[in-house]
Amino acid sequence: MSSPYAGIRVVDLWGGLSAGYATKMLTDGGADVVIVEPPTGDPLRAWRIGGATDDGPLFRYLRHGQRSTLDAEAAMAGADVVIIGRDGPDPEVLRAADPGLVVASITPYGRTGPYADRPATEFTMQCDVGSTAFRGLLWQEPFQAGGRTGEWFAGACAAVAIAGALRRQRLSGHGDTIDLAVAECINLAMTMFTDLWSSFNDREPIGKVPRNQETPSIEPTKDGWVGFNTNTRQQLGDFCLMAGRPEDADRFATARDRMVQWDDWNELVHDYTTAHTTAEIIEFASMLRIPVAPIGNGRDTPQIDQFVERGVFIDDPTGEFRMPRRPWRMNGEPLPDPRPAPSLDQGAPATTTDRPAPSDDAALPLAGLRVVDATAWWAGPTAGAVLAALGADVIHVESCTRPDGMRMTGGQFQHRDRWWEWSQLFQGANTNKRGLTLDLATDEGRSLFLRLAETADVVVENYTPRVFENFGFDRDTLAAQNPALIFARMPAFGLDGPWRDRPGFAQTMEQVTGLAWVTGHCDDQPRIQRGPCDPNAGMHAVFAIFGALIERDRTGQGAFLELTMVEAALNVAAEQVIEWTAHGHLIERNGNRSSYAAPQGIYRTDADETWVGVAVESDAQWEALVDVIGRPDLAQLDASGRRDRHDEIDAAIAAWSEVQSDEAAAETLVAAGVPAGIVRNPQRGDLHPQLAHRGYFESVDHPVTGTHPIAGMPWRSDTVERWIRVPPPTLGQHNREVLSELGLSPAEIDELESAGVIGETLIQ
Numbered sequence: 001m002s003s004p005y006a007g008i009r010v011v012d013l014w015g016g017l018s019a020g021y022a023t024k025m026l027t028d029g030g031a032d033v034v035i036v037e038p039p040t041g042d043p044l045r046a047w048r049i050g051g052a053t054d055d056g057p058l059f060r061y062l063r064h065g066q067r068s069t070l071d072a073e074a075a076m077a078g079a080d081v082v083i084i085g086r087d088g089p090d091p092e093v094l095r096a097a098d099p100g101l102v103v104a105s106i107t108p109y110g111r112t113g114p115y116a117d118r119p120a121t122e123f124t125m126q127c128d129v130g131s132t133a134f135r136g137l138l139w140q141e142p143f144q145a146g147g148r149t150g151e152w153f154a155g156a157c158a159a160v161a162i163a164g165a166l167r168r169q170r171l172s173g174h175g176d177t178i179d180l181a182v183a184e185c186i187n188l189a190m191t192m193f194t195d196l197w198s199s200f201n202d203r204e205p206i207g208k209v210p211r212n213q214e215t216p217s218i219e220p221t222k223d224g225w226v227g228f229n230t231n232t233r234q235q236l237g238d239f240c241l242m243a244g245r246p247e248d249a250d251r252f253a254t255a256r257d258r259m260v261q262w263d264d265w266n267e268l269v270h271d272y273t274t275a276h277t278t279a280e281i282i283e284f285a286s287m288l289r290i291p292v293a294p295i296g297n298g299r300d301t302p303q304i305d306q307f308v309e310r311g312v313f314i315d316d317p318t319g320e321f322r323m324p325r326r327p328w329r330m331n332g333e334p335l336p337d338p339r340p341a342p343s344l345d346q347g348a349p350a351t352t353t354d355r356p357a358p359s360d361d362a363a364l365p366l367a368g369l370r371v372v373d374a375t376a377w378w379a380g381p382t383a384g385a386v387l388a389a390l391g392a393d394v395i396h397v398e399s400c401t402r403p404d405g406m407r408m409t410g411g412q413f414q415h416r417d418r419w420w421e422w423s424q425l426f427q428g429a430n431t432n433k434r435g436l437t438l439d440l441a442t443d444e445g446r447s448l449f450l451r452l453a454e455t456a457d458v459v460v461e462n463y464t465p466r467v468f469e470n471f472g473f474d475r476d477t478l479a480a481q482n483p484a485l486i487f488a489r490m491p492a493f494g495l496d497g498p499w500r501d502r503p504g505f506a507q508t509m510e511q512v513t514g515l516a517w518v519t520g521h522c523d524d525q526p527r528i529q530r531g532p533c534d535p536n537a538g539m540h541a542v543f544a545i546f547g548a549l550i551e552r553d554r555t556g557q558g559a560f561l562e563l564t565m566v567e568a569a570l571n572v573a574a575e576q577v578i579e580w581t582a583h584g585h586l587i588e589r590n591g592n593r594s595s596y597a598a599p600q601g602i603y604r605t606d607a608d609e610t611w612v613g614v615a616v617e618s619d620a621q622w623e624a625l626v627d628v629i630g631r632p633d634l635a636q637l638d639a640s641g642r643r644d645r646h647d648e649i650d651a652a653i654a655a656w657s658e659v660q661s662d663e664a665a666a667e668t669l670v671a672a673g674v675p676a677g678i679v680r681n682p683q684r685g686d687l688h689p690q691l692a693h694r695g696y697f698e699s700v701d702h703p704v705t706g707t708h709p710i711a712g713m714p715w716r717s718d719t720v721e722r723w724i725r726v727p728p729p730t731l732g733q734h735n736r737e738v739l740s741e742l743g744l745s746p747a748e749i750d751e752l753e754s755a756g757v758i759g760e761t762l763i764q
Contacts, residue, residue: 002330003030004547008166009351010034011075014085015042017148018106018182020062021155021572022083022162025540028326028336029547033066034075034348041344049579049587049595055341057321057582058575064317065339069348078351080169081162086117091177099358101175102165106158110181110716113693119621119675122150123592123600125183127613129691130682131190132602133209135530136521141602142211142611142679144592145529146518150186152572153532154714156539157185161715163546164365164390168719170553171365173358177718184696184714189532191682193428195697198683199708200413200422209609209681214507215258215265218295218516218526219273225295225526226278227511228285231377232405238288243272254411291503293512295526298576299586301514306499312567313577314338321582324574327567328544330551331560364391364719369457369549372397373433374449376404378506378531379565380462380490381429382538387458387545388432389713389723395452395738396433396729399440400759403731404430407762420731420762421704427728428710431700435729436738437758440471444757449473451742454482458545462490462565464501475560486548488561490541495562509533509569514576514587521591533569540568598642599625599649602679603657603665610662611679614653614669616642624672629656685711695722702727732760 008031012023015035020042023033035042044059069075076082081102082094091103091111105111108120126132126144136142158180165176198204216228216239230236233253240249245268252258258265273281278294285292294304302313302322313322317340326335366387371394373384381396381404388394398404403420410423421427436452438445450473453459459478461468468474468489478487489495492504510516510528520527541563548559570577576587587595594600597615605612616622622642626635631652634645642649657665662678669676680688686697686709694716697709712723735758739749752758 002333002547002551003336004330004551005029005031005166007354008032008080009078009353010081010083010162011036011079012083013072013088014083014106015044016085017044017062017151018155018158019083019085020044021152022104022106022158023066024062024064025156025159025543026162027065029543032351035063035066035068035342036072036075037068037070037344039070045344048583049575049585057316057578060316060341061323061574061578063341066342067348068342068344068346070345071348075348078353080166080353080355083158095175095177099175100169100173100355102162102169102178103175104158104162104165104178104180106154106180106182108181109183109690110694111179113690115690118670119673120183120677121597121615121617121675122148122182122186123594123597123615124613124675124677125186126150126190127602127611127679128677129183129187129191129688130194130680130685131186132613133679133681134194134211135527136211137213138211140211140521140524141592142209143519143521143527143602145190145515145532146589147515147573147575148596149515149529149532149572150189151182153189153536153539154180154182154185156536156543156572157714160386160539160542160546161717163543165717167546167550167553168363168365169355170550172361172363173356178715180715181694184691184694187685187691187696188711188714189535190530191685192531193424193711194682195685196424196428196708196710200424200705209683212255212259214255214528214530216269217507217528218511219269220525221273221276221278221281223277226273226281227293227295227508227516229291229505229507231291231505232408235290238290240268242284242288242290243268286502289503291505291508293504293508295517296512296514297517297586298514298580301512301570302577302581304512306493306497307570309497310494312570321578323578324567324570327540327564327571329562330544330548332562366390366392369393370455371395371458371460372452372456374459374461374468375490376462377406378425378429378534379537380460380541381406381426382535383460383490383541383545384433385429385431386538386542386713392458394433395436395734396430397436397438397449397452398731399437399445400731400756400761400763401439403762407731418704418730421702427702427705430728431710431724432726433729434734434738435732436735437732437760439757442755442757444752444755446471448739448742448757450481452738453478453485455742456482456485457549458486458488460488460490460541460545464503465489465491465495466501479558479560483558484552484556485558486545486552486561487558488541488545488548488563490537490563490565492565494564494567504565506531506533509537509566512566513569513573515569515573518576518587518589520589522589526589533565536572537563537565537568540571593646598639599646599653601650601653603650603654605657605660605662605665607661612657612662612665612669613677613679615675617675621674625653625669625674628668628672628674629653698722698724700724700727703733704730730760731762732758735760
């Protein structure tokens with residue numbers, strides 16, 4: 001069974017959700033993980049949505065196969081990685097004692113800067129970094145992405161940062177200090193590079209945040225709900241055809257067209273969807289290759305045929321609940337069965353580490369490696385961008401007739417030269433890469449791709465399985481071409497099962513996994529979270545690729561990886577299924593309220609469309625809040641009482657906030673120790689004082705669009721001064737450079753260009 005991280009010892013001194021998920025990923029890969037707990041245990045041991053419990057199922061899901069101790073000193077003897085939080089030991093002291101140690105800090109805003117000590121929850125960070133402001137409709141208050149998706153994603157980012165540092169440690173003996181900010185992870189996953197879009201628009205004066213909603217998205221049917229997404233003009237046209245209104249495809253062609261004509265559009269949609277069952281609609285839409293899915297939740301998702309046939313959900317070792325399995329597979333091998341979670345202070349004997357002494361070579365983890373990035377849209381390109389940031393030579397392959405679909409989201413700039421270069425989503429997900437166009441529908445294009453794969457360490461693709469297989473690029477073919485190659489496939493739903501050949505995007509993942517079920521207002525339909533499943537899939541893919549590289553470093557053997565997008569999403573949505581199967585409790589959407597904090601909400605301030613987000617997690621924070629808003633009569637309420645009287649408390653907070661500016665309200669609450677944040681406009685993330693302090697946005701000079709800020713990685717590293725060293729490539733920008741490296745002469749390259757096999761201009 002594939003355990004590429006075997007022999008690596010990780011000590012978690014912090015606990016909590018993000019560190020818990022990072023260590024779960026490492027444990028799933030074979031690492032020996034020890035959690036150092038306080039005498040009362042990690043607070044997650046007692047956590048469940050419906051109330052306190054002993055060794056709750058969420059804790060067990062995160063900590064399967066790990067060990068527990070109260071003795072930090074004993075646990076750290078022989079550690080390769082130590083994970084800390086705000087209150088942990090000084091990373092510099094730990095590294096001074098062991099220069100080869102990897103120290104990973106996971107904190108809300110990072111270890112330095114004006115917000116480093118700011119009280120925060122995921123909810124207030126979603127508000128503060130621009131995630132919340134544009135989610136919803138104009139007649140609603142904006143709303144959170146439910147399910148603590150940002151904290152789960154931060155755990156995946158931490159696992160990737162640790163994996164990269166571990167490979168470097170294994171090769172050179174050098175350690176690293178990783179400083180990850182959860183707020184930056186949220187910005188990366190949930191704002192869709194809107195700041196870059198604003199910069200493309202010359203920072204035009206910004207008024208109200210233009211809240212909007214994808215449509216068609218989650219729609220009512222004759223017997224429930226169904227989810228669509230139409231990211232391309234073809235998909236929208238096919239949707240209108242399915243609905244019996246093909247003549248209206250041009251009228252509603254763009255997202256703006258549909259928002260402006262909201263009532264007419266929804267009449268068209270609902271006339272069709274409410275007349276058919278969910279199953280009927282899914283069957284017809286799938287025939288037309290429209291991304292479509294049933295709407296999942298903790299009760300229904302495990303019963304979906306694709307997940308049943310692939311055995312996605314497995315039993316906890318105690319048999320008390322169900323949970324998703326590891327979302328990646330190496331060489332088709334069976335996945336290891338989960339081992340029990342530890343009891344408190346189970347013990348963790350000291351070990352000795354087996355790593356080289358630090359050498360003179362302290363290069364980036366992937367320096368000298370080549371990655372062929374045959375991906376499109378956002379999930380696959382994210383994987384390539386992370387690999388490139390960590391030192392790999394990443395070559396992004398597309399064609400002039402079928403370019404990366406994300407380029408088409410630059411269509412709003414069709415009045416500009418080479419408009420396909422103006423997609424903020426393409427640029428944000430493709431930094432540090434070289435660009436190559438190859439028409440893989442031609443014999444010459446396929447032959448050149450195989451020659452390129454022969455020079456590569458990794459090939460990664462994320463199309464539906466039939467696409468690469470129709471080109472003849474299957475596991476055996478690529479392995480015969482390059483036995484040391486790591487071939488990573490990122491299908492939406494997997495390489496087998498009834499949904500094998502269905503297309504799927506982030507919206508589909510949010511719909512089917514339950515993430516949409518827990519997002520939105522109580523009196524409204526489920527709403528998608530807008531984006532996080534794409535970068536989440538990319539991070540999970542990178543983690544598995546690093547595991548395969550670490551294994552190859554030991555054995556010299558290549559690997560075949562299946563990295564299923566929906567299963568990566570199911571892993572971060574796991575609490576819903578865990579809670580239902582353990583306790584019969586169905587987690588529902590609840591607007592801006594939460595099971596994790598009370599009160600929690602978004603409150604209007606003194607100007608139109610300005611808001612402040614507030615969340616109270618403890619009695620001490622509650623006492624501070626009632627003091628600030630002048631309601632000491634409420635101070636005696638405990639968490640249960642605050643939930644029971646949430647409406648009354650909301651009114652009291654609103655009466656106070658509506659005469660404050662958003663900034664004054666947030667700063668007054670924060671100064672008193674209450675987590676709070678402005679509901680910031682995502683179009684001006686560059687103005688955020690903490691993000692600016694940490695250099696999260698890096699100025700990038702692009703040959704077509706000019707100089708603009710682009711988000712880098714959401715962590716800092718001792719090994720990296722700047723994440724973005726090369727701008728995202730223009731279409732075919734590096735054709736001659738890459739093909740010359742394959743041995744082609746200038747005349748041969750000219751001939752390929754004349755034949756349309758390569759090119760630098762979009763052909764429509």
